Amino acid sequence: MRASQFLIATLKESPSDAVVKSHQLMLRAGMIRKLASGLYTWLPLGLRTLRKVEAIIREEMDEAGALEVLMPIVQPSELWEESGRWFEYGGELMRIKDRHNRDFCMGPTAEEVITDLARNELSSYKQLPKNFYQIQTKFRDETRPRFGIMRSREFLMKDAYSFHANADSLNDTYQRMHKAYNKIFTRLGLDFRPVNADSGSIGGALSHEFHVLASSGEDDIAFSDTSDYAANVEMAEAIAPNFERPAATDTLTCVDTPDQNSIEDVSQFLGVNSNQILKTILVEGELSEKEQKDGVTAPLVALVLRGDHELNELKAEKIDGIAAPLVLASEERIIKLLGCKPGFVGPKDLPIDVLVDRSAAVVANFVCGSNEDDKHLTGANWQRDITFLHVEDLRNVVEGDASPDGEGRLNIKRGIEVGHIFQIGDKYSKALKATVLDENGKAKVMHMGCYGIGVSRVVAAAIEQNFDDRGIIWPKALAPFQISIVQIDANKSEEVIERSEALYQALKDLNVEVFLDDRDKKTSPGVKFADAELMGFPHRVVMSSRGLKNGIVEYKGREDEKGDAVELPCDDILSFVKNKLDL
RNA sequence: CGGAACAUAGCGCAGCCUGGUAGCGCAUCUGCUUUGGGAGCAGAGGGUCGGGGGUUCGAAUCCCUCUGUUCCGACCA
Numbered sequence: 192m193r194a195s196q197f198l199i200a201t202l203k204e205s206p207s208d209a210v211v212k213s214h215q216l217m218l219r220a221g222m223i224r225k226l227a228s229g230l231y232t233w234l235p236l237g238l239r240t241l242r243k244v245e246a247i248i249r250e251e252m253d254e255a256g257a258l259e260v261l262m263p264i265v266q267p268s269e270l271w272e273e274s275g276r277w278f279e280y281g282g283e284l285m286r287i288k289d290r291h292n293r294d295f296c297m298g299p300t301a302e303e304v305i306t307d308l309a310r311n312e313l314s315s316y317k318q319l320p321k322n323f324y325q326i327q328t329k330f331r332d333e334t335r336p337r338f339g340i341m342r343s344r345e346f347l348m349k350d351a352y353s354f355h356a357n358a359d360s361l362n363d364t365y366q367r368m369h370k371a372y373n374k375i376f377t378r379l380g381l382d383f384r385p386v387n388a389d390s391g392s393i394g395g396a397l398s399h400e401f402h403v404l405a406s407s408g409e410d411d412i413a414f415s416d417t418s419d420y421a422a423n424v425e426m427a428e429a430i431a432p433n434f435e436r437p438a439a440t441d442t443l444t445c446v447d448t449p450d451q452n453s454i455e456d457v458s459q460f461l462g463v464n465s466n467q468i469l470k471t472i473l474v475e476g477e478l479s480e481k482e483q484k485d486g487v488t489a490p491l492v493a494l495v496l497r498g499d500h501e502l503n504e505l506k507a508e509k510i511d512g513i514a515a516p517l518v519l520a521s522e523e524r525i526i527k528l529l530g531c532k533p534g535f536v537g538p539k540d541l542p543i544d545v546l547v548d549r550s551a552a553v554v555a556n557f558v559c560g561s562n563e564d565d566k567h568l569t570g571a572n573w574q575r576d577i578t579f580l581h582v583e584d585l586r587n588v589v590e591g592d593a594s595p596d597g598e599g600r601l602n603i604k605r606g607i608e609v610g611h612i613f614q615i616g617d618k619y620s621k622a623l624k625a626t627v628l629d630e631n632g633k634a635k636v637m638h639m640g641c642y643g644i645g646v647s648r649v650v651a652a653a654i655e656q657n658f659d660d661r662g663i664i665w666p667k668a669l670a671p672f673q674i675s676i677v678q679i680d681a682n683k684s685e686e687v688i689e690r691s692e693a694l695y696q697a698l699k700d701l702n703v704e705v706f707l708d709d710r711d712k713k714t715s716p717g718v719k720f721a722d723a724e725l726m727g728f729p730h731r732v733v734m735s736s737r738g739l740k741n742g743i744v745e746y747k748g749r750e751d752e753k754g755d756a757v758e759l760p761c762d763d764i765l766s767f768v769k770n771k772l773d774l
Numbered sequence: 775c776g777g778a779a780c781a782u783a784g785c786g787c788a789g790c791c792u793g794g795u796a797g798c799g800c801a802u803c804u805g806c807u808u809u810g811g812g813a814g815c816a817g818a819g820g821g822u823c824g825g826g827g828g829u830u831c832g833a834a835u836c837c838c839u840c841u842g843u844u845c846c847g848a849c850c851a
Contacts, residue, residue: 202785202786202801203786203800204787204800205785205786206786208844210844210845225843227842227843228842281849281850283849334848334849335845335847400851409851608851611851643851677810680810683809712808713813714812715808715809715810715813716812717810717813718812719811722812735810738810745810
């Protein structure tokens with residue numbers, strides 16, 4: 192490609208509404224332009240990268256035995272009513288009407304359509320398993336689109352759906368997809384983790400999210416430093432400490448702590464580390480449907496955690512006897528029950544159920560609330576001073592916790608979800624009556640698996656992991672062009688033109704994606720260098736009259752430092768570059 | 775959906791408080807000069823100051839309203 196014929200849409204300054212690096216750089220490099228909130232046009236440069244992601248995904252899906260299809264973006268409401276999601280899905284489902292006033296939606300996903308296809312086309316167990324995929328635009332009317340292409344309303348997604356005669360077959364394909372995803376993200380050059388996304392409880396359908404590690408991610412991922420365990424922070428189990436509670440040595444004392452009603456306050460006021468302070472959080476208990484109808488007031492339940500730990504609401508909700516969704520007790524109820532403000536609640540002699548976090552249960556000689564305003568207890572000890580019955584996992588894991596699989600310690604990093612695979616079982620096939628005949632000629636509902644990759648999001652995620660102050664540094668697999676040839680002094684040196692054109696042609700003949708910066712003399716060398724670096728081409732060759740006079744051309748890799756360019760005899764450049772490109 | 779902010783040339787911004795000629799940098803166009811890190815000089819074009827309404831002799835500026843955009847949170851995965 193010649194720069195003179197391409198659309199170079201680079202920006203010196205980044206638009207003020209872009210806050211994350213990938214968004215800024217995609218705008219600055221001229222990859223995308225915003226049309227409206229959450230809607231973007233892909234410019235020629237950006238589209239080249241998007242197509243590369245697609246191509247890699249397509250190759251690996253084909254390799255893994257999946258069959259490509261292409262389903263409509265616009266889907267009839269009938270199918271969604273059949274699955275029940277026309278009513279369940281909520282505002283994210285963009286509903287539209289045609290000229291006959293019939294209801295349709297812009298597909299946010301395609302379970303309904305593919306299941307409809309499967310029930311019509313598949314009739315025998317002998318045809319199974321089958322795995323269909325498509326790479327198609329999806330539309331989700333996000334409440335808050337943000338970060339450019341990272342969370343947009345219209346986006347490109349690879350979605351695959353597999354159909355099976357039994358759970359074993361589903362499991363096989365699931366494992367196969369898991370492997371294919373690992374291969375895809377490895378080929379894309381990304382630092383990623385497959386994250387266990389199942390509930391951990393019995394009966395939870397198997398599911399993994401694939402996260403690219405990047406500080407701008409929206410999810411916290413906990414992963415072991417020695418094993419391949421990884422989970423969402425909310426999902427990761429905080430295992431019980433492997434030591435016994437130290438002996439009680441201090442005397443239980445009630446001390447004045449006027450107005451010290453947060454852990455931080457108390458910690459400073461008493462000079463005690465927050466991990467020696469226990470906090471007590473009161474939440475509402477669970478009611479049966481009948482009790483709710485009868486207007487019964489829910490009992491309160493006390494949750495006790497170490498001061499430096501955070502309550503995990505998901506874990507709390509799952510415990511029998513605790514309301515889901517979690518409801519914190521109001522200040523009035525606490526005052527009514529205990530006669531003190533929330534900041535001074537403690538576990539001693541509570542008239543309600545007390546659940547103690549695993550880590551809090553092994554603290555000795557701790558500080559806690561006294562259930563009396565402006566007073567705390569110090570030197571408190573379990574069983575000697577305060578009894579409890581239940582120990583539960585109530586907290587979020589923190590960096591350095593033991594990995595739940597027993598190997599290594601947990602690291603916590605932000606992740607961008609780029610892929611998600613899950614076994615959905617018969618939810619859609621049952622609702623849509625997608626059956627095949629089994630060996631006995633009996634209709635059986637098919638089992639289903641579902642596998643997604645955010646294709647456009649992958650592009651943004653790749654940039655989040657690969658940039659410097661000069662711009663994007665593309666992994667080779669994603670670079671829109673592999674190499675740029677920069678002409679300098681072309682207007683006064685025939686040799687610059689001849690040499691650069693010759694190299695350009697030679698590389699093109701080798702099917703190398705080469706970018707020749709042949710912009711005229713109004714474009715200064717600095718501009719050409721800056722653009723090539725911003726757009727992130729992995730390799731750069733500079734041809735100038737100055738260098739050619741001495742028979743020299745210059746090569747520099749995008750990852751190299753500014754001063755690291757190497758000078759080469761100009762006759763050697765082709766073989767040098769071929770070597771760099773692994774040709 | 776709750777909270778907050780912003781909207782002035784293609785992009786980045788000033789002007790608004792204290793009402794009175796719409797400005798700066800980059801980009802664009804023309805001419806000359808220049809060519810190894812976002813060139814110089816000279817000139818030019820480009821704005822119903824987001825829309826509507828109000829106050830006023832007079833509104834980018836003050837008030838009301840609508841729309842759009844962004845940020846934080848909730849939701850989603």
